[in-house]
Amino acid sequence: MPEVATDETLTKRRQKRAEAAGVEPEDIAVEETAIAETALRSQVARPQAPIVRVKAVYLRAHPYRSVTLPGRIMSETVYVNGVAKLSKKLAQSGNTPYDFTLRDQAGELIAIRIMPSNHPVAEVRGKRFEWVEHPDHAYALVNMKVDGQPEFQLVGAPADMAILEEYFVRVNRAKREQKRDYQELGGVVR
Numbered sequence: 001m002p003e004v005a006t007d008e009t010l011t012k013r014r015q016k017r018a019e020a021a022g023v024e025p026e027d028i029a030v031e032e033t034a035i036a037e038t039a040l041r042s043q044v045a046r047p048q049a050p051i052v053r054v055k056a057v058y059l060r061a062h063p064y065r066s067v068t069l070p071g072r073i074m075s076e077t078v079y080v081n082g083v084a085k086l087s088k089k090l091a092q093s094g095n096t097p098y099d100f101t102l103r104d105q106a107g108e109l110i111a112i113r114i115m116p117s118n119h120p121v122a123e124v125r126g127k128r129f130e131w132v133e134h135p136d137h138a139y140a141l142v143n144m145k146v147d148g149q150p151e152f153q154l155v156g157a158p159a160d161m162a163i164l165e166e167y168f169v170r171v172n173r174a175k176r177e178q179k180r181d182y183q184e185l186g187g188v189v190r
Helices: 007-021 025-036 135-142 158-184
Strands: 054-058 066-080 083-099 129-132 152-156
Touching: 054 135, 054 158, 066 135, 083 129, 083 135, 129 135, 135 152, 135 158, 152 158
Parallel strands: none
Antiparallel strands: 054 129, 054 152, 066 083
């Protein structure tokens, strides 16, 4: 069983280390305190968000629309029992660009990123889309508006849409609570 350090034993250890290093014991105490302190990384402090795969459909007519959002999805290959699997994680660092351009540099229509004309949701038929996996990006895109009208619509599998809907409820609740807390502290909320 390890020995529990008392204040007296710590003081003796500091004095010995200070004598060996030629410094004051107080300097050793400050150094030990700094070494013992750790910081909580922002990735750990943030609640875990789900990774989904949905289409963000651009509803407007601008031919060269692009959006860059902070954060990204990191992918890595993980071997489990000799089988390769793709592991995806949210990362707060970096940015993710979403390009809703209709045509490539040669002027050709980018057909693989256009919604089918027989899609069940009439508003998205023939519109340009980008795949979105980051839930905060999906939230940001679905809340973008031009002249009070939505700029993007999310389309995806029912399971992914249910996960996003629940996530959006949590995000909105957290924002309301943060706004309320800030108001209680006398802050100005825009």
